[in-house]
Amino acid sequence: MVPLRRELSASYAFVERNFRAVRRYWGWEVVFLFHSIVSALTVAFIAPGGVVVAGQQFDSDRLILFLVVGTVVWAYLDSVFDSVAFMVSWERWEGTIESTFMAPIRRVTFIAGSSAFAVLYSFARAVVILVVVALFFSLDMGAANWVGAFAVLAIGSLGLLGIGIMSAALPLLFLERGSQMTVVVQASLLLVSGVYYPVEVLPDWLEWFSVISPATYVLNAMRAAVLDGVTLIDLLPHFGPLMLITAVTLPLGVWVFGWAERYALRHGRLKRSG
Amino acid sequence: MQPAVSIDHLVKRFDPAGFGGAWRRALGRPLKDPIVALDAINVTVRRGEVYGIVGSNGSGKSTLARVVATLLLPDSGAVQVFGHDVVKEARTVRRFMNRVSVEASFFKKLSPLENLSFTARIYGLPAGEARERIFEILKRLGIEEKAIRRPMDQMSRGQQQKVAVARALLTSPVLLILDEPTTGLDPRSKREVQDFVREICDTHDATVILMTHDMDEAEQLCDRLAVIDKGRILVEDKPTALRREGETLEDAFIRLTGHAVEVHEPDKTAAGGGG
Numbered sequence: 001m002v003p004l005r006r007e008l009s010a011s012y013a014f015v016e017r018n019f020r021a022v023r024r025y026w027g028w029e030v031v032f033l034f035h036s037i038v039s040a041l042t043v044a045f046i047a048p049g050g051v052v053v054a055g056q057q058f059d060s061d062r063l064i065l066f067l068v069v070g071t072v073v074w075a076y077l078d079s080v081f082d083s084v085a086f087m088v089s090w091e092r093w094e095g096t097i098e099s100t101f102m103a104p105i106r107r108v109t110f111i112a113g114s115s116a117f118a119v120l121y122s123f124a125r126a127v128v129i130l131v132v133v134a135l136f137f138s139l140d141m142g143a144a145n146w147v148g149a150f151a152v153l154a155i156g157s158l159g160l161l162g163i164g165i166m167s168a169a170l171p172l173l174f175l176e177r178g179s180q181m182t183v184v185v186q187a188s189l190l191l192v193s194g195v196y197y198p199v200e201v202l203p204d205w206l207e208w209f210s211v212i213s214p215a216t217y218v219l220n221a222m223r224a225a226v227l228d229g230v231t232l233i234d235l236l237p238h239f240g241p242l243m244l245i246t247a248v249t250l251p252l253g254v255w256v257f258g259w260a261e262r263y264a265l266r267h268g269r270l271k272r273s274g
Numbered sequence: 275m276q277p278a279v280s281i282d283h284l285v286k287r288f289d290p291a292g293f294g295g296a297w298r299r300a301l302g303r304p305l306k307d308p309i310v311a312l313d314a315i316n317v318t319v320r321r322g323e324v325y326g327i328v329g330s331n332g333s334g335k336s337t338l339a340r341v342v343a344t345l346l347l348p349d350s351g352a353v354q355v356f357g358h359d360v361v362k363e364a365r366t367v368r369r370f371m372n373r374v375s376v377e378a379s380f381f382k383k384l385s386p387l388e389n390l391s392f393t394a395r396i397y398g399l400p401a402g403e404a405r406e407r408i409f410e411i412l413k414r415l416g417i418e419e420k421a422i423r424r425p426m427d428q429m430s431r432g433q434q435q436k437v438a439v440a441r442a443l444l445t446s447p448v449l450l451i452l453d454e455p456t457t458g459l460d461p462r463s464k465r466e467v468q469d470f471v472r473e474i475c476d477t478h479d480a481t482v483i484l485m486t487h488d489m490d491e492a493e494q495l496c497d498r499l500a501v502i503d504k505g506r507i508l509v510e511d512k513p514t515a516l517r518r519e520g521e522t523l524e525d526a527f528i529r530l531t532g533h534a535v536e537v538h539e540p541d542k543t544a545a546g547g548g549g
């Protein structure tokens with residue numbers, strides 16, 4: 001087989017295996033999905049609730065859409081990040097870390113396969129959440145530019161992968177503490193990216209961090225596409241920062257991963273027992 | 275003829291402090307002594323032989339297995355597998371080497387078929403052919419058709435371990451490293467795994483390195499044996515040659531190391547703590 005085809009097929013192996021594992025844990029999948037859907041609904045209710053609390057009319061339909069885009073896009077990005085950052089921990093948790101790292105494939109093949117799974121899995125979940133919430137609130141999304149929205153998501157995923165891959169490498173360095181750091185990164189992204197509010201409302205020093213979060217640009221672009229139906233051409237300016245972030249973090253992520261792996265191989269951090 | 279594996283002055287130490295060690299060094303604090311897991315190991319494994327490495331817990335067997343299997347980088351010394359350096363040509367070595375460890379490392383919720391199909395894909399075996407071979411190997415191991423599709427966590431440890439050996443076999447390794455493949459198994463499963471290993475040795479021209487602390491197993495399966503203790507190889511010979519008149523291999527082990535194989539446990543601490 002041609003080397004590239006071989007590596008592609010090998011990376012598909014991770015996609016297939018992980019989906020099979022998800023299927024076997026279907027009970028948990030259903031529960032988590034239920035949780036995500038309920039969270040999304042709860043957030044969307046903030047809009048009509050806000051009208052009551054404030055005691056004055058405002059365009060709560062636009063706020064609902066604003067929140068729904070935020071919550072669904074965050075559900076997606078959070079899941080991509082989670083899943084990518086979990087790639088090493090998952091192998092360790094199942095006990096396959098050594099057999100996976102011993103396989104005669106390039107490390108990027110493993111990273112690419114695990115990331116592809118993360119994106120597909122998260123996308124499927126996000127679509128389900130969106131459909132349920134849209135039906136529940138009879139949302140009018142007739143103006144949305146779905147092609148644009150899809151493009152935003154595709155490019156946005158790349159922007160997040162680099163950071164996810166770096167986080168994935170942490171457990172190679174610190175065993176348990178690595179996973180803890182991942183949670184901190186994830187929570188910080190939620191705070192600074194403007195998931196449920198425009199980042200302008202943040203204090204200045206926090207707003208500054210929103211500039212380096214890829215999620216900020218994904219959310220802005222997605223709202224432009226879904227709320228305002230902005231055309232693909234007009235979305236392009238949003239892609240600039242995302243591509244810049246990707247160009248920096250993705251190669252850096254892969255490099256950091258390689259470095260962490262060498263550290264782990266030198267210091268016996270892959271696995272110790274057995 | 276080029277040896278299957280040549281290990282030359284291999285040294286591997288573990289820094290017990292991990293990342294903390296780097297801080298201590300930077301601050302000029304005293305460092306804990308590193309654990310010398312492998313202390314200048316020299317071994318040559320010939321093609322086609324079953325080479326045994328016997329030693330008690332903590333003697334360095336798994337560390338040695340991992341260095342040869344490209345899962346640990348040596349501190350110094352060199353290891354070559356069929357002439358390929360395990361550090362510089364790791365991916366080449368990985369292509370024709372496989373390792374079975376004491377824990378059957380699978381996605382336990384997936385079936386043997388799913389786990390082995392994954393391996394087949396990773397190793398670039400054509401899907402149809404792989405499927406046939408998976409069924410063939412697993413059936414020969416006496417694993418029922420039904421069990422092949424059921425989650426692995428419903429199998430006994432002995433069965434799981436057999437699937438682990440089958441997985442290694444699926445990749446057609448020329449070097450097979452078996453790190454305590456029967457430790458912790460009940461006597462019957464143990465025998466079955468041993469029989470399977472013997473069958474592999476008879477029917478495939480693979481070279482096998484077997485780490486074990488089971489003297490009977492070592493004597494029955496190995497063409498040559500090395501006794502390892504505290505990271506050093508004490509002797510190396512045919513099992514029959516290691517024993518003196520009237521001695522069992524166990525006796526010989528005690529004479530050579532000064533302790534029984536099961537007792538000596540220098541390190542009882544659990545897996546390394548977070549950095």
Ligand SMILES: Nc1ncnc2c1ncn2[C@@H]1O[C@H](COP(=O)(O)OP(=O)(O)O)[C@@H](O)[C@H]1O
Binds near residue numbers: 329
């Ligand atoms: N990853 C590791 N980190 C730190 N110490 C280790 C690691 N692996 C092994 N050791 C230590 O090295 C020594 C040899 O261990 P090992 O090779 O696992 O022995 P065996 O397999 O013969 O029981 C032991 O003292 C063990 O605690």
Ligand SMILES: [Mg+2]
Binds near residue numbers: 274335453
């Ligand atoms: Mg061991």
